[in-house]
Amino acid sequence: MPNTAYILINEAELFLKLSQGDESAFESIYRHYVKRLGPFVDRMIRCPELAEEVVQDIFVQLWVNRHLLSDVRQPAAYLFNMASNKTLDYIRKIANNDKLMQKVAGQSSELIYDTEERINYNESLKLIEEATAVLPNQRRLIYILSRNEGLSHEQIADKLNISKSTVKNQLVKALKSIKSYLQEHSTDLCVAVFIIINFKD
Incomplete structure (x- = not known):
């Protein structure tokens, strides 16, 4: 039809x-x-x-x-x-x-x-990467596994041998930290792109 x-x-x-x-x-x-x-x-x-x-x-x-x-x-x-x-x-x-x-x-x-x-996209992307790089080790790894590799909370929990609630809490903290970093160091567009990328949470 x-x-x-x-x-x-x-x-x-x-x-x-x-x-x-x-x-x-x-x-x-x-x-x-x-x-x-x-x-x-x-x-x-x-x-x-x-x-x-x-x-x-x-x-x-x-x-x-x-x-x-x-x-x-x-x-x-x-x-x-x-x-x-x-x-x-x-x-x-x-x-x-x-x-x-x-x-x-x-x-x-x-x-x-x-x-x-x-808009300097290279600089914007560099800032997003910098904001990710300064996260605590476990938080950064969880963020990368979720956003870059597309793993679910359950898959990340199994992979790292931690609870799903820990994964979720660390992702929330990672998103807040990165957004705060971008707001301090970059343009509104860079922040907007980051929000779009991470809209599901």
Whole structure:
């Protein structure tokens, strides 16, 4: 039926099936999320062509790493977190490529300028990395496992042999610490990007 929303009944169950190599589960997840992730990524990159490439990379990564999905209980949060991390990687690529920067700038001045000043994405990303680096060792590791590797609280708890409540508490503290660091050392846009990346908590 045309123009009918594609609805998933039990996303966690589909992720479990996908982790077992079920191609029909993958197709269902793809059909449900591809049109939701596209606009989300495009709002960050402001370049439809790059946004489409990011989204395709997300689903390629999802299939390649399907064996990690059996414990995912919040598929939507998992996928949007993947989208945030992948988009940040592309922003880094854009910042290091003048041609890509000009292409994106031509499609959205607000991505490149903040109050008429050029945004230095390299510096913003560097500050986020610096803010992460100064976290206490365990807190930093938990944050990286959650945000960079996409592990669930339960997976992190098992990996580090700690409780899920400890994982959650340390993530909350990590987010507050990084946000505070960015507010002190960077622009509002850098803080906004960080909030988008970590919106699920």
